Structure formats: structure tokens, C-alpha cells
Amino acid sequence: MEYQTFVRGVEERTDLSTAEEADDAIGATLVTLSERIPDETARNLAEQLPHEIGEYLTAADGSTSFGFDEFVARVLEREMVTDVAERETARRHAQxxxxxxxxxxxxRKSDDVLSHLTTDYERLFEGVDPEAVWGPGWRDRLGERG
Structure with missing residues (x-):
């Protein structure tokens, strides 16, 4: 997938009206994801993405365990949204x-990411069909190594 296609895909799924806003949401989400998953998993994922997007996944140094609510809070902060009431917007952008x-x-690459997330991250996959991506029983793999 090309960079512009990725950005347009985010624009189409959100209320964002410019490529710059979509790129901000992409960066905020993927840097936060890179903090949550192991470095090797992030690097493997980045290899399949355009350089401009993949670099967000290699921004963190090491991973830490934090829940979905903290994930959204970090995305909110990175998007530099000052109104905490916009938490729902940050969640939609991340999704x-x-x-x-x-x-x-x-x-296969996304399944590796899934295996490093805990069950509360199920909310991150609203708007997609996880069964189509990972098959039946995908929920069972959440939290295995999270």
C-alpha cells in the first residue's frame, strides 16, 4: 500500500479533512502502538508499510504494558488535542x-501484534471484521502475551 492510499484510507474512515490531519492521527496511533508491542514486532510490521508510515512504528525504544484507556490517552496527547472531552475522537482516529x-x-504480521495486546484492546478493532482478518477464535489470542 502506498503512503497516499494509507492516508486517504484514514481520512475516509474519520472526520479528518486534510492529509496533514490524517498523518497526525497515523503518527499518534502508530507511535503509541510501537510503545505497546515488542520492538521486533513493530519492525516487522513497519517493513510492510511505506517508509513514511513505517518510521512511526520504529520510534519507540522498548515496550511497556498499558491498557486500552492509556493507549487512547497517549494518542490524544500526541494529536495535541487539548480538550479531554475529545477522547472519543482520539479513539475513533486510532480505530x-x-x-x-x-x-x-x-x-500473519497483524496476528503477531494481536498476540501482544490484552483483552481490553478488543475495542481498538471496532470498525473492522477481526474474524475476516484473523479467523474464528481471534479473541482467544488477545492477552496471551500481553
Whole structure:
């Protein structure tokens, strides 16, 4: 998937009206994801993405465990949204970015990401059909190594 296609995909799934806003949401979401998953998993995922997008996944140094609510809070902060009431917007942006990400990478790579997330991250996959991506029983793999 090309960079512009990825950005347009995020724009189409959100209320964002410019490529710059979509890129901000992409960066905020993927840098946060890179903080949550192991470095090797992030690098493997980045290899399947355009350089401009993949570099967001290699921004973190090491991973830490934090839940979905903290994930959204970090996306909100990175998008530099000052109104905490916009938490729902940050969640929708993150979900849109992840939906496009899942379209852009192989299911094997995305399955590795899934295995490093805990069950509360199920909310991150609203707007996509996880069974189509990972098959039946995908929920069972959440939290295995999270």
C-alpha cells in the first residue's frame, strides 16, 4: 500500500479533512502502538508499510504494558488535542488507523501484534471484521502475551 492510499484510507474512515490531519492521527496511533508491542514486532510490521508510515512504528525504544484507556490517552496527547472531552475522537482516529493498517499488512504480521495486546484492546478493532482478518477464535489470542 502506498503512503497516499494509507492516508486517504484514514481520512475516509474519520472526520479528518486534510492529509496533514490524517498523518497526525497515523503518527499518534502508530507511535503509541510501537510503545505497546515488542520492538521486533513493530519492525516487522513497519517493513510492510511505506517508509513514511513505517518510521512511526520504529520510534519507540522498548515496550511497556498499558491498557486500552492509556493507549487512547497517549494518542490524544500526541494529536495535541487539548480538550479531554475529545477522547472519543482520539479513539475513533486510532480505530481508523488500525483498520487501514490491517488492510495494509499480512494477517500473519497483524496476528503477531494481536498476540501482544490484552483483552481490553478488543475495542481498538471496532470498525473492522477481526474474524475476516484473523479467523474464528481471534479473541482467544488477545492477552496471551500481553
Amino acid at each position: 481508523a488507523v488500525v483498520a487501514v493498517l490491517l488492510d495494509a499488512v499480512t494477517s
